[in-house]
Amino acid sequence: MSIAFMYSGQGAQFKGMGQDIxxxxxxxxxxxxxxxxxxxxxxxxxxxxxxEKIHETQYTQPALITIEAMLTQVLHEAGIQADxxxxxxxxxxxxxxxxxxxxxxxxxxxxxQRGKIMAEAVPSGLGKMVAVMNTPRETIEAAxxxxxxxxxxxxxxxxxxxxxxxxxxxxxxxxxxxxEKLKARGSKKLIPLKVSGPFHTALMEPASxxxxxxxxxxxxxxxxxxVISNTTAQAHDMAHLKENLAKQMYRPVRWEDxxxxxxxxxxxxxxxxxxxxxxxxxxxxxxxSVACYRVGDLDNLQKTINELSGE
Numbered sequence: 001m002s003i004a005f006m007y008s009g010q011g012a013q014f015k016g017m018g019q020d021i022x023x024x025x026x027x028x029x030x031x032x033x034x035x036x037x038x039x040x041x042x043x044x045x046x047x048x049x050x051x052e053k054i055h056e057t058q059y060t061q062p063a064l065i066t067i068e069a070m071l072t073q074v075l076h077e078a079g080i081q082a083d084x085x086x087x088x089x090x091x092x093x094x095x096x097x098x099x100x101x102x103x104x105x106x107x108x109x110x111x112x113q114r115g116k117i118m119a120e121a122v123p124s125g126l127g128k129m130v131a132v133m134n135t136p137r138e139t140i141e142a143a144x145x146x147x148x149x150x151x152x153x154x155x156x157x158x159x160x161x162x163x164x165x166x167x168x169x170x171x172x173x174x175x176x177x178x179x180e181k182l183k184a185r186g187s188k189k190l191i192p193l194k195v196s197g198p199f200h201t202a203l204m205e206p207a208s209x210x211x212x213x214x215x216x217x218x219x220x221x222x223x224x225x226x227v228i229s230n231t232t233a234q235a236h237d238m239a240h241l242k243e244n245l246a247k248q249m250y251r252p253v254r255w256e257d258x259x260x261x262x263x264x265x266x267x268x269x270x271x272x273x274x275x276x277x278x279x280x281x282x283x284x285x286x287x288x289s290v291a292c293y294r295v296g297d298l299d300n301l302q303k304t305i306n307e308l309s310g311e
Contacts, residue, residue: 004267005075005082005098006283007068007091008274008296011193013060017275018067019048020298021074028070031104035066038108055194061090061115062108068094068274069104071295075271078305084235084267086228086258088279089159089199090114092248099223101241106218113214118197118249121207127198129158129169130179133189140166143185147178158200159253162285169198200253208249215242226265233257259286271295271304 022028035043039062046053046063053059068091075081085095090111097107132140137160144155148170155170155178168178175198179190198204220242226235231244233254259282262270269291272279276296283292293304 001269002083002265002267003080003269003271004262005072005085005095006270006272006279007085007087007094008064008272008276008279009088009091010057010060010064010195010199012274012276012278013054013064013194014275015048015051015054017047017054017063017296018070021067021070021301024298025074028073031066031070031073034105035062035108038062038105039112041112056119057195057197058112058115058119061111061118064090064274065094065097065107065111069097069107071273071301072098074301075273075295075305078309080271080305080308082225082271084226084228084262084265086230086262088255089230089248089253091274092227092230092245094273095227096220096223096236099225099227101220101223101227102218110214110218114211114249117207117210117214118199118204122197122203126171127169127203128172128175129167129193129195129198130175131159131161131165131167131191131193132179132182132187133191134164135166135182135185135187137163137166139185139187140168140182143178143181144168144170144174146181147174150174151177154198154201154203156201157252158198159255160257161253161255162282163256164285165282167193167200169201170203171198200249200251202250204250208246211249212242212246215245218242228258228261230254230258233261235261255282256286259283263287263290269293269308 087095151174155174158169159167230253294300
């Protein structure tokens with residue numbers, strides 16, 4: 001069996017995420033203690049109590065890293081290790097952390113800076129992201145181009161998640177205009193995302209330049225196994241790691257291409273790590289024949305451990 005860990009990105013978060021895990025595994029309290037010490041945020045309060053901060057990117061990002069690191073630790077304690085990993089946007093950093101490229105503390109500090117930079121890049125309320133379902137890629141790209149030309153403002157595809165779901169992002173007005181054009185072309189399902197900025201679009205390029213300075217200050221260790229880049233849909237190499245992580249902020253996420261790359265490498269078991277079931281649902285759309293498990297709450301965590309350990 002060849003296993004890939006898949007880490008959730010922004011939009012999956014919710015108040016109370018990880019609370020049942022911590023109640024069952026109290027020794028994991030150290031993950032919250034270290035996260036609070038590194039970021040100066042009360043991480044338990046953000047994850048368990050705060051309806052607003054949990055959806056503000058500067059808090060969402062370190063909160064998700066905390067939960068995903070904690071869940072990964074439980075898998076390791078059960079003897080479950082990855083042969084490959086990848087993560088959706090922010091989740092790519094959890095993947096790099098599991099592969100040994102970053103320590104938990106270093107990752108938290110880097111993500112704290114990333115979240116702050118991204119939050120300041122486009123003021124809240126000006127940007128928007130919408131998932132467009134069951135619409136050909138060419139139709140979506142054409143609608144975005146027309147909306148750009150008519151409004152004089154930016155909108156473009158930001159995530160190529162599956163052939164059935166592409167996320168568009170940009171300024172609110174042209175995003176809404178693109179959505180109107182897509183509805184006129186027959187798109188029936190358009191879902192606004194719970195994110196506070198137009199991530200993976202050209203609007204984030206100035207923020208990427210700022211973040212690159214933070215990346216340059218970090219010494220990445222060699223990865224113990226391959227981690228797949230959102231930007232290239234190939235395994236990261238150390239020579240271009242920082243460059244591709246900086247580009248990841250403003251270039252589209254090539255999720256389906258990344259999964260297909262792993263399938264070509266012989267991966268036959270995927271484990272989604274983090275709240276929600278977004279990545280598992282993507283897997284069903286990409287290839288229903290491979291085994292896919294979820295690790296986000298106590299019930300599915302224990303089910304996954306039992307099935308993979310043969311209990």
